[in-house]
Amino acid sequence: MDVILVRHGEADCAPGLCIGRTDAPLSAIGFTAIQRLAAEWQGNSPRFLFSSDLRRAQQSAQVFAARFATEPLSDPRLREVDLGEWDGQRWDTIAANDGARYRHWADNWVIQEAPGGESFADVVRRTGSWLSALLGNTNSDDCVLAVAHAGSIRALLCHAFGLPPAKAFTLQVDYARASRIRYRNGQFEVSYLNASRFEAD
Known part of the structure; x- marks a missing residue:
């Protein structure tokens, strides 16, 4: 099975x-970048097209979906990390107004939840659940495309x-970039990471 992971295009929000x-929705630049990436698709359509629900x-x-004439399957397990009380605020404001908790989180982000949110370990667990379910419901020659976020x-x-x-x-994961991993004989191998186009075998 091949799994192609695409990060969404740039979001329409302040830096x-x-x-x-x-x-946040896609920006015009983000939409154009995703269109450009989709135009680079090679080969047959994926068996499944998944998306985060954001x-x-x-x-x-x-x-x-328009290119493949299909509908994406929405799955919240592919969401970005939940940053709780900080979500939607400026990072510099968070560091200034909630300095102690911010510093503790920044030093321990793998296991420390953001206030009212989740840790990166939580993201690893929920995305692992998605991946395990995928492995149990696909064939060796299937191709799966999933549109998600840098964290997931x-x-x-x-x-x-x-x-x-x-x-x-x-691991670099830029906007509108693709990474392809292949599952064969019980293990994964990398085909490419953070590519601006879908590369042929």
């Missing part, structure tokens, strides 16, 4: 905002490669 679960991911997935994609890649969650930020 410096914390937008984990904040449901708007910026769903709008991105709809671009692919990093968590899935940590699962696939046995990477410690603390190393997640060594």
